[in-house]
Amino acid sequence: MKKAGIFSFIFLQLMVALYSFGGIFGKLAARHSFMSIKFCLYYALLILFLFIYAIGWQQAIKKFELTAAYSAKSATVIWGMLWGILIFHESLTILKALGILLVFTGLIVYFSKGGEEKK
Numbered sequence: 001m002k003k004a005g006i007f008s009f010i011f012l013q014l015m016v017a018l019y020s021f022g023g024i025f026g027k028l029a030a031r032h033s034f035m036s037i038k039f040c041l042y043y044a045l046l047i048l049f050l051f052i053y054a055i056g057w058q059q060a061i062k063k064f065e066l067t068a069a070y071s072a073k074s075a076t077v078i079w080g081m082l083w084g085i086l087i088f089h090e091s092l093t094i095l096k097a098l099g100i101l102l103v104f105t106g107l108i109v110y111f112s113k114g115g116e117e118k119k
Contacts, residue, residue: 008063009111012072015056020079022049024087071110074103 029042061069078100084090 005063008060009072011056012060012064012069013075015053015060016073016075017079018049018053018056019073020076020083022046022053023080024083025049027088068111072107075107077103 025042025046029039029046032039032042057069064072081090081092081096081100085092
């Protein structure tokens, strides 16, 4: 088996980012009354993003072993914190930054040793 290409990994991370973006719509929907227009709109966007993610995820995992693909999903934590900081103006504490660094380091170590493409 050969190593996965950088474009495959980027596509995989785009799918993980898309998956994490669904949480934004859930949080935005929670700010509105149940079944209001905005509530329904944000949940419709959440379902749309998850549908697109599901199709893209199936394409992404064709190029990776399943353990590699699911290991890459740990980056959801990083994406979630990024969205929280950029969109909801949440704070980045030292412990959160260390957590991001730990997850990122784990991904680099794993994918430099594994994450191989299927033949």
